[in-house]
Amino acid sequence: MSIIKAETHPLDDYLRTERLPHVWCPGCGIGTVLGAYLRAMKNVGLDSEKSIMVSGIGCTGRTAGYVRMDSFHTTHGRAIPFAVGLKAARPELNVTVFSGDGDLFAIGGNHIIHAARRNANITVIAINNFTYGMTGGQLAPTTPETGITTTSPYGNVESPFNLAGLIAVAGASYVARWTSLHVRRLEKSLEKALKKRGFSFVEVLSQCPTAYGRRNGMRDPVDTLKYFQKYAVVKNHVNPLEGVIEPNKPFILGEFVDAPEEATFEDKLWELTKSEFLHTSQAERSEWIIEHRRHLEILSRIISGRGEDNEQS
Amino acid sequence: MSKDILVGDHFLSGDVAAAEGAIAAGCRFFAGYPITPSSEVAERMARRLPEVGGIFIQMEDELGSMAALLGASWGGKKAMTATSGPGFSLMMENYGLGMMTETPAVIVDVQRGGPSTGLPTLLGQGDVMQARWGSHGPYQAIALTPESPQECFNLTIRAFNLAEKYRQPVVVLMDESLGHLFERVTIPPREEIEITDRKILKDKNRDIYEADEDLIPPMPPVGEGFGIHVTGLTHDERGYPSINAETQERMIRRINDKISKHAPEIIDYEEFMTDDADVIVVAYGITARSARRAVIMAREKGIKAGLFRFKVIWPFPSERLEELSDREFVVAEVNNGQALVEVERAIRKRAIFVGKMGGEPHRPEEILKGIEEALK
Numbered sequence: 100m101s102i103i104k105a106e107t108h109p110l111d112d113y114l115r116t117e118r119l120p121h122v123w124c125p126g127c128g129i130g131t132v133l134g135a136y137l138r139a140m141k142n143v144g145l146d147s148e149k150s151i152m153v154s155g156i157g158c159t160g161r162t163a164g165y166v167r168m169d170s171f172h173t174t175h176g177r178a179i180p181f182a183v184g185l186k187a188a189r190p191e192l193n194v195t196v197f198s199g200d201g202d203l204f205a206i207g208g209n210h211i212i213h214a215a216r217r218n219a220n221i222t223v224i225a226i227n228n229f230t231y232g233m234t235g236g237q238l239a240p241t242t243p244e245t246g247i248t249t250t251s252p253y254g255n256v257e258s259p260f261n262l263a264g265l266i267a268v269a270g271a272s273y274v275a276r277w278t279s280l281h282v283r284r285l286e287k288s289l290e291k292a293l294k295k296r297g298f299s300f301v302e303v304l305s306q307c308p309t310a311y312g313r314r315n316g317m318r319d320p321v322d323t324l325k326y327f328q329k330y331a332v333v334k335n336h337v338n339p340l341e342g343v344i345e346p347n348k349p350f351i352l353g354e355f356v357d358a359p360e361e362a363t364f365e366d367k368l369w370e371l372t373k374s375e376f377l378h379t380s381q382a383e384r385s386e387w388i389i390e391h392r393r394h395l396e397i398l399s400r401i402i403s404g405r406g407e408d409n410e411q412s
Numbered sequence: 413m414s415k416d417i418l419v420g421d422h423f424l425s426g427d428v429a430a431a432e433g434a435i436a437a438g439c440r441f442f443a444g445y446p447i448t449p450s451s452e453v454a455e456r457m458a459r460r461l462p463e464v465g466g467i468f469i470q471m472e473d474e475l476g477s478m479a480a481l482l483g484a485s486w487g488g489k490k491a492m493t494a495t496s497g498p499g500f501s502l503m504m505e506n507y508g509l510g511m512m513t514e515t516p517a518v519i520v521d522v523q524r525g526g527p528s529t530g531l532p533t534l535l536g537q538g539d540v541m542q543a544r545w546g547s548h549g550p551y552q553a554i555a556l557t558p559e560s561p562q563e564c565f566n567l568t569i570r571a572f573n574l575a576e577k578y579r580q581p582v583v584v585l586m587d588e589s590l591g592h593l594f595e596r597v598t599i600p601p602r603e604e605i606e607i608t609d610r611k612i613l614k615d616k617n618r619d620i621y622e623a624d625e626d627l628i629p630p631m632p633p634v635g636e637g638f639g640i641h642v643t644g645l646t647h648d649e650r651g652y653p654s655i656n657a658e659t660q661e662r663m664i665r666r667i668n669d670k671i672s673k674h675a676p677e678i679i680d681y682e683e684f685m686t687d688d689a690d691v692i693v694v695a696y697g698i699t700a701r702s703a704r705r706a707v708i709m710a711r712e713k714g715i716k717a718g719l720f721r722f723k724v725i726w727p728f729p730s731e732r733l734e735e736l737s738d739r740e741f742v743v744a745e746v747n748n749g750q751a752l753v754e755v756e757r758a759i760r761k762r763a764i765f766v767g768k769m770g771g772e773p774h775r776p777e778e779i780l781k782g783i784e785e786a787l788k
């Protein structure tokens with residue numbers, strides 16, 4: 100068999116090609132998602148010099164090491180607070196967190212709900228491969244019930260988080276879920292997430308043939324994609340609380356929340372530093388705060404599927 | 413009058429003085445989580461930072477606080493947090509990331525009695541070794557130990573200067589008594605305050621972790637097309653992961669050497685009546701105040717006693733202590749013997765230890781007793 104080596108790739112400008120080959124296994128879904136992300140960046144014309152990627156630890160966390168932009172590979176679970184600090188310090192930069200389900204929702208779970216609550220103006224891409232890939236396939240807070248992992252050898256007895264539902268309720272401005280199979284729609288959704296001012300969150304279900312698929316009847320990467328094809332139901336703007344994922348049952352993909360843009364966390368932090376704000380009465384300051392408050396009642400209507408933009412679906 | 417440097421005489425607590433020192437040093441970012449007895453630092457920063465164009469964030473915990481600090485520091489801000497033992501324990505994770513990625517930051521740790529929740533409102537000095545070794549792996553700590561609100565101001569400025577110069581987190585080790593002690597603090601005019609800023613990398617073609625002769629690499633800016641990669645994994649000069657013993661030896665030795673080779677410039681201590689002393693009391697922070705009194709009481713009794721007080725406890729002034737090792741030694745601290753280990757290592761013999769588990773400062777008489785015992 101001869102190996103055909105492509106000389107160039109349309110995304111080369113966005114990649115640290117000198118670092119290739121990457122660490123990911125053949126058939127892993129992370130590269131597919133990264134490709135969609137970089138195309139989305141290109142499509143919306145994001146200046147890569149003004150863009151930052153922050154990752155935590157894990158297979159997905161390695162992504163920061165391959166993108167040609169300022170990038171930070173932080174500690175396990177702390178990508179979000181690192182990004183929150185950086186974005187607050189430098190609000191003109193585009194900050195994306197690209198990390199795994201375990202990183203963002205187990206060890207980092209507290210940070211992500213608070214970043215959503217604050218409406219920090221960052222984009223978070225969570226690759227949900229149902230497991231801790233990097234450490235060999237242990238139980239994650241996203242492992243479906245009955246899932247076999249190295250630390251749930253008799254089948255997972257816990258129930259997983261519904262990530263989209265959790266983040267929607269925490270107050271994110273944009274929430275969507277796709278899979279590594281639904282690449283085109285993922286790309287469009289990432290474009291929206293990148294453009295959105297406010298906390299945007301895109302969950303991407305993805306195959307980990309090596310550490311998860313292998314133990315759960317999906318040894319071939321394509322098996323997981325076939326599973327996605329069989330059970331995924333694309334439906335926009337349904338109540339994200341319905342986004343529960345159960346083994347061998349249909350699950351919902353799509354855009355769950357696309358809320359009207361509001362003042363971001365950083366807008367407010369920087370407003371505090373303006374002398375017009377500081378040198379006024381507390382009554383006027385409170386007025387400004389109320390004027391720029393988050394409209395969580397609108398968000399909750401959107402979440403419960405009664406929002407005006409519910410028609411879009 | 414300028415907003416950032418409140419020139420003049422003030423009556424401030426140690427906590428508030430540390431906050432003012434930070435602002436005078438150019439700190440424009442604070443992320444923290446409230447904890448007694450350090451909360452007054454955060455409260456002062458919450459009020460003061462917006463006035464000087466800075467950002468204050470109360471984070472969800474200390475894990476996040478430390479991470480946010482490093483993010484803001486890479487964003488170009490001088491960044492600080494304040495905490496106490498339980499929070500300091502949580503910060504150890506990204507204290508290490510700061511060492512590994514060479515990120516300037518300042519942690520004010522207002523120590524309280526421990527272990528665990530311990531004595532929230534009462535003093536301890538039990539975080540000395542944690543500041544030195546609390547995060548895993550080889551690194552060199554820098555920690556300062558003020559003894560008065562004035563020094564909380566001065567040494568917090570110095571902590572920023574050291575953090576910026578050597579590119580690593582620096583700890584200001586205070587304690588509850590000091591944090592809550594009110595005294596006069598003189599804030600000098602700007603011209604009299606020495607400020608050090610980090611070296612900035614200008615050449616986009618240079619590897620970001622290629623050090624200058626002083627072993628410190630200039631820090632690249634973000635958002636300016638450098639395309640930097642920064643990782644907590646062992647990395648080569650380009651900043652790329654390089655998981656092998658050779659890189660570990662080269663890079664980690666350098667981040668250790670950059671401190672140990674400059675230790676003489678970093679180290680700072682006070683000697684009080686040590687010239688002719690037969691017995692030297694070693695103490696720091698609030699304990700040094702009791703020790704100073706004990707030394708005077710001893711002198712009144714005709715005992716030639718002296719005080720050796722750390723202003724910088726890490727790096728440790730071993731060489732000077734070794735020079736003094738023909739004297740007898742007493743070590744007083746509010747823990748079960750932390751600086752003691754290092755003192756005995758430096759003087760190569762045992763010292764009389766006057767330790768307390770925490771909750772109250774030493775009475776001078778307790779230390780005086782140790783002085784007398786040392787001469788027996």
Ligand SMILES: Cc1ncc(C[n+]2csc(CCOP(=O)(O)OP(=O)(O)O)c2C)c(N)n1
Nearest residue numbers: 156157158159175199200201202231232233
């Ligand atoms: C504090 C800490 N605990 C544990 C680990 C070990 N560890 C590394 S990656 C990882 C899980 C990663 O899972 P996930 O975020 O889902 O990423 P994936 O590898 O699946 O992409 C763990 C537990 C670590 N690096 N740091």
Ligand code: SF4
Nearest residue numbers: 123124127158232307
């Ligand atoms: S272990 Fe799984 S997630 Fe990690 S690279 Fe391999 S396939 Fe991908």
Ligand SMILES: [Mg+2]
Nearest residue numbers: 199200230232
């Ligand atoms: Mg995972």
